[in-house]
Amino acid sequence: MTNKTDRIIIFDTTLRDGEQCPGATLNIDEKLVIAKQLARLGVDVIEAGFAFASPGDFEAVKKIAQIVGTENGPIVCSLARAIKADIEAAAEALKPAVNARIHTFISTSDIHLEYQLRKSRAEVLAIAEEMVAYAKSFMTDIEFSPMDAARTDPEFLYQVLERAIAAGATTVNIPDTVGYTTPSEFGAMIKGIIENVPNIDQAIISVHGHNDLGLAVANFLEAVKNGARQLECTINGIGERAGNASLEELVMALHVRRQYFNPYLGRPEDSQESLTNIDTRQIYKTSRLVSNLTGMLVQPNKAIVGANAFAHESGIHQDGVLKNKLTYEIMDAQLIGLTDNQIVLGKHSGRNAFRTRLKELGFELSDTELNKAFVRFKEVADKKKDISDWDLEAIVNDEIQQAPDLFRVELVQVSCGSNARPTATVTLRTPEGEELTDAAIGTGPVDAVYKAINRVVNVPNQLIEFSVQSVTGGIDALGEVTIRLRYESKVFSGHAANTDIIVASAQAYVNALNRLYASLQTQQKPEEVTAQKV
Ligand code: KIV
Ligand code: ZN
Numbered sequence: 001m002t003n004k005t006d007r008i009i010i011f012d013t014t015l016r017d018g019e020q021c022p023g024a025t026l027n028i029d030e031k032l033v034i035a036k037q038l039a040r041l042g043v044d045v046i047e048a049g050f051a052f053a054s055p056g057d058f059e060a061v062k063k064i065a066q067i068v069g070t071e072n073g074p075i076v077c078s079l080a081r082a083i084k085a086d087i088e089a090a091a092e093a094l095k096p097a098v099n100a101r102i103h104t105f106i107s108t109s110d111i112h113l114e115y116q117l118r119k120s121r122a123e124v125l126a127i128a129e130e131m132v133a134y135a136k137s138f139m140t141d142i143e144f145s146p147m148d149a150a151r152t153d154p155e156f157l158y159q160v161l162e163r164a165i166a167a168g169a170t171t172v173n174i175p176d177t178v179g180y181t182t183p184s185e186f187g188a189m190i191k192g193i194i195e196n197v198p199n200i201d202q203a204i205i206s207v208h209g210h211n212d213l214g215l216a217v218a219n220f221l222e223a224v225k226n227g228a229r230q231l232e233c234t235i236n237g238i239g240e241r242a243g244n245a246s247l248e249e250l251v252m253a254l255h256v257r258r259q260y261f262n263p264y265l266g267r268p269e270d271s272q273e274s275l276t277n278i279d280t281r282q283i284y285k286t287s288r289l290v291s292n293l294t295g296m297l298v299q300p301n302k303a304i305v306g307a308n309a310f311a312h313e314s315g316i317h318q319d320g321v322l323k324n325k326l327t328y329e330i331m332d333a334q335l336i337g338l339t340d341n342q343i344v345l346g347k348h349s350g351r352n353a354f355r356t357r358l359k360e361l362g363f364e365l366s367d368t369e370l371n372k373a374f375v376r377f378k379e380v381a382d383k384k385k386d387i388s389d390w391d392l393e394a395i396v397n398d399e400i401q402q403a404p405d406l407f408r409v410e411l412v413q414v415s416c417g418s419n420a421r422p423t424a425t426v427t428l429r430t431p432e433g434e435e436l437t438d439a440a441i442g443t444g445p446v447d448a449v450y451k452a453i454n455r456v457v458n459v460p461n462q463l464i465e466f467s468v469q470s471v472t473g474g475i476d477a478l479g480e481v482t483i484r485l486r487y488e489s490k491v492f493s494g495h496a497a498n499t500d501i502i503v504a505s506a507q508a509y510v511n512a513l514n515r516l517y518a519s520l521q522t523q524q525k526p527e528e529v530t531a532q533k534v
Contacts, residue, residue, distance in 0.1 A: 005204065005229045006265050006266055006267060007229075007265065007274075007275055007276060007277070008224060008229060008230070008231060008254060008265075008275050008276045009044045009045065009204065009206075009229055009230040009231070010042075010043045010044050010045070010230075010231060010233065010247065010250075010251065010276050010277065010278055011043070011044065011045040011047065011077075011206060011230050011231065011232045011233070012038050012041075012043040012045065012046055012047065012232075012233065012234065012235070012247060013047040013208075013232050013233070013234055013239075013244065014034065014038070014234040014235045014238065014247075014290060015031050015034060015035065015038075015046065015047060015048050015049055015060070015064070016047040016048065016049050016050055016079055017047070017208075017232075017234060017239045017240060017244050018234035018235065018238040018239045018243075018244060018290075018294075019031075019049075019294070020239060020240045021238050021239055021240060021241075021243065021294075021296065022490075022491040023294070023295055023296070023484045023491030023492060023493045024238055024294040024295070024296050024493070025490075025491075025492070025493075025515070026293055026294060027056075027404070027515075028056065028059055028060045028063055030293045031048070031049070031060045031063075031064065032060075032063055032064060032067060032068075033289070033293065034235075034289060034290060034293060035048060035064040035067075035068045036067070036068055036364070037282070037285070037286050037289050038068075038074070038235075038286065039068050039073050039074055040279070040282050040286075040362060041278060041279060041282040041283070041286050042276075042277045042278045042279045042282070043074055043247075043277075043278065044074055044075060044230075044277055045074055045075040045076075045077050045101065045230075046064065046068065046074050046075070046076055046077065047077045047078070047079060047103060047232075048060060048061045048064040048065065048076050048077065048078060049061045049064075049078060049079070050078065050079040050080070051078040051079075051080070051086075051089040051090045051092070051093035051094075052080060052081070052083075052085060052086040052089040052090065058089060058092075058093050059093075061076070061078045061090070061093035061094065062092075062093040062094075062095075062096060064076055064097075065093060065094050065095065065096040065097035065100065066096040066097075069094075069096060069097025069098055069099060069100065070098055071098045071099075073098070073099070074099070075097075075099040075100065075101050075141065076094060076097040076099070076100055076101070077094075077100070077101040077102070077103050077143070078090035078093055078094055078101075078102060078103065079103050079104075079105070080102055080103065080104045080105075080135070081104070081105065081106070082104050082105060082106040082127050082128060082131035082132075083131070084131070084134060086104070087102060087104060087131060087134055087135045087138070088138075090102045090103075090104075090135075091135070091138035091139065094139070099141070100139055100141065101139070101141040101142065101143055101171075102135040102138065102139060102141075102142055102143070103142075103143040103144075103145065103173070104131055104132060104135050104142070104143070104144055104145070105144065105145035105146070105147050105173075105175075106124055106127055106128050106131070106145075106146065106147060107124070107146070107147040107148050108124060108146035108147065108148065108149060108152040108156060108157060108160050109147075109148035109149075109151040109152045109153075110152075110153065111148070111151065112147065112148050121156055124160070125159060125160055125163055128144065128146070128160050128163060128164050128167075129163040129164065129166070129167045130167075132144050132164045132167035132168055132169050133167040133168055135168070136167065136168030140168075140170070141170055141171075142168055142169050142170055142171070143169065143170070143171040143172070143173055143206065144161075144164040144165075144169035144171070144172055144173065145172075145173040145174075145175050145208065146160050146161065146164075146172075146174070146175070147175055147177050148175065148177040148178065149174045149175050149176070149177075149189075150174070150175070150176035150177070150178070150180055150181040150185075150186065150189065150209075151177075151178065151180060154189070154192055154196070157193070158192075158193065158196040158197050161193060161197045161200070161203075162197050162198060162199055165197070165199045165200065165202050165203045166199060169203055170202075170203055170204065171203055171204045171205075171206050171230060172193075172200075172203045172204075172205060172206065173206035173207070173208050173230070173232065174189065174190065174193070174205065174206065174207050174208065174223075174228070175207075175208040175209065175232075176207075176208070176209035176210060176216070176219060177208075177210065178210065178212060179209060179210035179211055179212025179213055179215070179216060179241070179242060180212070180213070181209070181215070181219055182213075182215060182219070183215060183218045183219050183221070183222035184222065186207070186209075186219040186220075186222055186223050187222035187223060187225060187226040188226070190205060190207070190222075190223045190226040190227050190228050191226045191227065193205060193227075194226070194227045204229050204230050205223075205227055205228045205229060205230070206228065206229070206230035206231070206232060207219070207220050207223040207228045207230070207231060207232065208232035208244075208245075209232075209244070209245050210239065210240060210241060210242060210243065210244060210245075211237060211239075211241075211242040211243045211244065211245065211246075212241060212242045214242070216237070216243075216244065216245035216246075217245050217246060217249045217250055217253065219245075220233075220245050220250055221250070221253060221254075221261075224254070224261065224264060224265075225261070225264045231245065231250050232244070232245070233245040233246060233247040233250055234246065234247060235247050235248070235286050235287055235290040236248070236287050236290055236291060236296065236298050236302070236305065237249070237302075238290065238294060238296050246303070246304075247278075247283075248283045248287060248303075248304040248305050248336070249303050249304055251276055251278045251280065251283070252280065252283075252303075252304050252331065252335075252336070254275040254276060255274065255275065255276070255280060255331075255335075256330055256331050258271070258272075258274075258275055261275060262275075280335050280336055280337070281334070281335065281336065281337040282337055282362065283304065283305065283336040283337055284305060284336045284337040284338050285337050285361075285362060285393070287304075287305040288393060288397065289397060291482075292394075292397040292398075292480075292482075292495050293397070293495070294493065295482050295483070295484055295493020295494065295495055295512075296493075297465075297467055297469075297482055304336060305336070307469075310329070310333040310338065312328060339389065345357060345377070345381070345387040345392070346381060346385060346386060346387060347378075347381040347382060347385070349381070349387075351370075351374055354370075354373075354374055354377055355370060357389075357392060358370075358373070358392065358396060361389060361392060361393065363396050365396070369399060372399045373395055373396050373399040376395045376398065376399055377392070377395055380395060380478065380498075380499060383476065383499040384476040384477075384478065384499055385476065388471075390471045391471055391478050393471075394471045394478050394480055394497040395478075395497065397495075397497075398495070398496060398497045404514045404515065404517070404518040405514070406430075406431040406514045406517050406518060407428045407429065407430060407431065407456075407457060407510050407513060407514055407517070408428065408429040408510070409426070409427075409428060409503070409506050409507050409510050410427040410428060410429050410435060411425070411426060411427035411437070412424070412425075412426050412449060412502060412503050412506045413425045413426075414445040414448060414449060414502055416444065416445040416448070421441050422441065422442050422443065422444050422445045422447065422448045423439065423440070423441050423442075423448055424439060424440055424442065424445060424448035424449040424451070424452045425437065425438075425439040425452065426438060426439075426449060426452040426453055426456065426506060428453065428456045428457070428510065430456075431517075436456045437456075438452050438455040438456050439452055440452040440454075440455060445502050446466070446502065446505045449502060449505060449506050449509070450463065450505075450506075450509055453506065453509055453510060453513070457510075457513050457517070459487070459513060459516060459517060459520070460487075461485045461486060461487045461492075461513070461516060462485060462486045462487075463483065463484075463485050463509075464484050464485060464486050464491065465482070465483060465484040466481070466482075466483050466505075467481070467482050467483070468480070468481050468501050468504075468505070469482075471497065476499060477499075478497045478498065478499055479497065479498060479499070479500075479501035479504050480495065480496070480497045480504065481495070481496055481497075481501060481504040481505045481507075481508040482494070482495045482508060483495075483505075483508045483509055483512055484512070485509075485512050485513075485516070487516050490516075490519070492512045492513075492515040492516045492519070493512055493515070494507075494508040494509055494510070494511030494512030494513070494514075494515065495508055495511065496508040496511060
């Protein structure tokens with residue numbers, strides 16, 4: 001293997017590092033839905049989780065390995081500390097994948113060695129070497145990360161990398177774990193590695209970085225110019241603290257500015273060949289899916305996938321764009337899969353038309369999922385005359401969102417107005433099948449509904465985020481509600497879409513409560529779940 005691959009490998013860690021942000025916790029089925037979409041998007045490697053962290057993580061890695069890790073599918077990867085038990089769990093969970101990778105790591109910065117690991121440099125060197133060799137005894141594709149590399153003494157970093165490669169690492173990943181470095185420093189670090197690690201030509205150089213200073217993407221692009229060939233990133237940039245480098249920003253920067261980057265990859269400047277394997281038309285859909293399932297909203301001004309990313313508000317800009325798009329647009333919205341909102345289906349559309357359009361939109365549903373989605377489609381079509389692609393996407397995402405079906409909303413009724421006290425009545429079906437009704441007064445209709453639900457479910461929690469977005473324009477638009485609530489130290493999210501935003505609010509809240517309730521039932525204390533993450 002050589003460092004000089006002539007394209008960029010996209011390593012997606014949405015399901016591992018991305019899932020580590022508070023409230024983004026996904027269940028196994030949701031992870032599988034995202035993994036399938038990542039495969040459609042064309043990522044080269046999916047970091048499916050951290051198999052040793054919990055039985056749930058193990059099962060998720062295994063299921064993704066089984067279903068997405070096919071011959072022509074992406075490499076499926078599991079994280080593992082440089083500890084035998086972690087590596088064994090990763091190897092076991094990855095067994096079903098045709099192309100599998102163990103990603104093992106150990107900290108190398110002095111600050112981590114002194115305060116966290118309490119080990120000497122010599123000890124860390126020996127562990128890295130031994131554990132890479134151990135991982136290699138299970139499979140050929142091994143990635144090694146010296147955690148906090150960006151704050152590691154370069155001479156020590158070179159030694160660790162050399163020993164890891166000699167022990168069998170085929171990819172060496174350079175993490176800026178705390179999001180501290182700057183583009184020129186990071187570029188120089190990659191250059192230093194190429195110049196000072198004698199066997200570096202036997203491994204791919206990868207980069208991994210967090211966005212604490214908002215520099216992750218810029219750091220990666222500088223790393224590419226200096227020889228990095230794998231980028232570790234997440235959809236919508238979700239991840240620990242300020243998040244990880246965002247996949248869509250990296251991919252589109254490399255695409256839109258390929259003439260600039262081509263020479264760094266040894267290509268003619270005017271080469272039109274894509275620098276990554278990503279099908280950019282799947283970007284928007286993947287972004288929406290991840291946002292809906294994790295409950296992590298995308299800020300409107302987010303590059304590439306934000307609601308305003310292609311909106312022109314100023315008169316001068318609008319005038320220019322109408323005359324020629326190139327005046328103010330550096331890329332076509334269609335490139336990321338944002339098509340014009342074609343009206344495709346309505347109340348009289350049948351199951352076949354529904355199935356066909358979903359297929360065209362890239363959704364592959366099982367028969368059960370299709371049936372559920374079709375029932376929802378008919379309900380929505382009864383209230384909303386024209387069903388656009390965005391509506392279909394919202395309906396399907398809502399139906400395949402796998403919040404555990406414990407409590408179910410049977411009835412929501414509110415009374416409110418300018419001179420009324422907002423009052424709500426709700427009926428929920430309990431996990432035992434009993435129908436319970438209660439009522440409450442609130443500061444507004446949603447507050448009243450949530451208070452009434454709380455009286456039934458009776459799990460104390462704090463609502464920390466509530467957002468309503470309309471899927472399309474128009475008075476009959478579907479409203480999407482995303483909420484996040486906190487229970488002790490853990491955050492749970494819920495999402496729902498309905499033409500009635502009060503009903504959507506109730507359903508989103510009950511989805512989040514179901515997740516909380518399920519986590520209480522498994523008796524896994526929230527602190528334990530968090531502590532197991534890296
Ligand atoms: O940020 C980090 O250092 C990581 C490693 C495990 C690669 O996520
Ligand atoms: Zn990380």
